[in-house]
Amino acid sequence: MPKFDGLDYFNSETLLSDEEILIRNSVREFVSEEVIPIIEKHYREGTFPVKLIPKIAELGLLGANLPQKYGCAELNNVAYGLVLQELERGDSGIRSFVSVQSALVMYPIFTFGSEEQKDYWLPLLCKGEKIGCFGLTEPDFGSNPGGMITKAEKKDGGYLLNGAKMWITNGTLADVAVVWAKLNGEVNGFLVEKGTKGFTAPEMKGKHSLRASVTSELIFQDVFVPEKNRLPNTSGLKSALMCLNQARYGIAWGVVGSMLACYDSALNYAKSRVQFDKPIAAFQITQEKLVYMVTEITKAQLLNIQLGRMKDKGTLRHTHVSLAKRNNCEKALDIARVAREILGANGILDEYPVMRHSANLESVKTYEGTHEMHTLIIGEDITGYQAFS
Ligand code: TGC
Numbered sequence: 001m002p003k004f005d006g007l008d009y010f011n012s013e014t015l016l017s018d019e020e021i022l023i024r025n026s027v028r029e030f031v032s033e034e035v036i037p038i039i040e041k042h043y044r045e046g047t048f049p050v051k052l053i054p055k056i057a058e059l060g061l062l063g064a065n066l067p068q069k070y071g072c073a074e075l076n077n078v079a080y081g082l083v084l085q086e087l088e089r090g091d092s093g094i095r096s097f098v099s100v101q102s103a104l105v106m107y108p109i110f111t112f113g114s115e116e117q118k119d120y121w122l123p124l125l126c127k128g129e130k131i132g133c134f135g136l137t138e139p140d141f142g143s144n145p146g147g148m149i150t151k152a153e154k155k156d157g158g159y160l161l162n163g164a165k166m167w168i169t170n171g172t173l174a175d176v177a178v179v180w181a182k183l184n185g186e187v188n189g190f191l192v193e194k195g196t197k198g199f200t201a202p203e204m205k206g207k208h209s210l211r212a213s214v215t216s217e218l219i220f221q222d223v224f225v226p227e228k229n230r231l232p233n234t235s236g237l238k239s240a241l242m243c244l245n246q247a248r249y250g251i252a253w254g255v256v257g258s259m260l261a262c263y264d265s266a267l268n269y270a271k272s273r274v275q276f277d278k279p280i281a282a283f284q285i286t287q288e289k290l291v292y293m294v295t296e297i298t299k300a301q302l303l304n305i306q307l308g309r310m311k312d313k314g315t316l317r318h319t320h321v322s323l324a325k326r327n328n329c330e331k332a333l334d335i336a337r338v339a340r341e342i343l344g345a346n347g348i349l350d351e352y353p354v355m356r357h358s359a360n361l362e363s364v365k366t367y368e369g370t371h372e373m374h375t376l377i378i379g380e381d382i383t384g385y386q387a388f389s
């Protein structure tokens with residue numbers, strides 16, 4: 001396979017430190033050598049490549065922006081973003097796995113957990129010895145998680161959990177689920193361990209998107225959760241939404257990886273495919289499509305670096321993350337579709353990564369807040385009018 005050099009039309013590398021470039025390049029190499037050769041087979045078979053988990057952990061990619069105290073790499077947020085960008089060049093399912101483990105399981109334990117919970121879970125999750133999932137969405141409450149009906153009732157020594165979650169990434173694989181449920185009407189976070197009586201996590205089948213990722217239901221029937229497994233520092237729905245900011249941040253970076261994969265495929269194809277005695281790259285309409293891709297990739301790269309620097313400085317607001325997630329997902333999906341056009345009929349084959357990225361991006365544009373929800377979140381921020389209820 002030819003070496004992947006990425007695209008850097010505006011020399012955005014000059015905005016990165018040597019360490020950030022080194023980290024990006026080592027993940028890029030890992031993806032070229034270990035992910036791309038196997039991913040189509042997993043996608044076709046609808047399986048997640050679990051054998052990559054120890055390698056991902058060994059590279060320090062799980063909870064990579066969390067403290068070294070727990071065994072994590074303690075990267076800054078730009079380096080963390082670059083990791084996710086490179087992983088998603090391989091497949092959104094691989095980035096999703098890492099996003100969920102890092103942003104939606106390790107982050108809430110780190111932020112809302114007790115010292116005992118942090119000391120026990122974070123090192124195991126960082127080493128990939130335990131896998132986690134995040135249960136917020138329910139069959140009847142997707143964009144509006146505040147309406148959730150999953151309920152916790154106080155009992156001696158703990159809580160009784162009843163309800164169901166749906167569309168949960170890593171659910172069936174997970175040793176521990178971060179579950180959001182209402183206790184006396186207020187949303188709280190709980191750690192529900194695999195094997196707990198009354199708790200099941202059947203895998204959902206029939207996906208045309210994110211096929212190399214496990215998506216599950218979580219079902220709770222009188223599940224007893226001991227007091228030590230409640231996240232003590234959560235305060236209402238806002239705590240769950242804080243976790244979403246971390247994951248949305250990772251998605252804003254990740255989808256640039258999909259854009260790069262699609263652009264690279266389309267450019268190479270356009271230069272080598274001859275019609276009417278010319279490479280199709282020599283036709284103006286093809287050039288317009290390639291220029292569109294380069295423009296949107298460049299804008300997203302610059303947006304992400306500023307987003308990351310703001311996150312590191314502590315000046316990032318959740319509405320900034322919404323803007324980046326919304327824009328980058330939409331542009332990534334547009335780029336995937338345009339790349340498919342350039343490849344003509346070949347674009348639908350799994351010999352090329354384009355259709356897989358395109359199908360994946362339908363989920364990525366939907367999860368972690370749909371395009372419409374992010375429009376309304378930003379709309380409220382700039383007008384002061386809340387328009388989603
Ligand atoms: P609302 O009244 O607006 O807000 C309640 C409180 O929370 C504050 N807030 C946030 N805080 C931090 N981060 C955010 N993103 C926040 N958004 C809101 C807000 O200021 C308020 O604070 P306070 O102090 O005034 O109490 O709440 P609402 O119930 O009206 O809902 C707001 C809405 C619709 C924006 C929110 O529910 C939402 O974002 N909905 C989208 C749902 C979503 O994104 N679900 C994602 C599920 S997880 C997932 O998809 C994982 S995919 C993983 C993978 O595989 O990669």
Ligand code: FAD
Pocket residue numbers: 100134135136137141142143144166167168169170210215363366367368369370371372373387388389
């Ligand atoms: P709905 O909320 O029913 O929305 C349907 C449509 O209506 C959308 O277009 C939406 O934008 C629009 N809509 C809704 N309300 C409004 C409004 N007020 N104004 C305008 N339009 C509106 N969730 C988790 O908790 N954990 C996970 O790990 C997880 N992983 C996922 C993995 C995959 C592959 C997928 C596809 C989803 C995953 N999700 C997960 C769920 C995801 O977060 C939800 O699908 C998402 O939040 C949207 O909810 P919904 O699908 O129920 O759509």
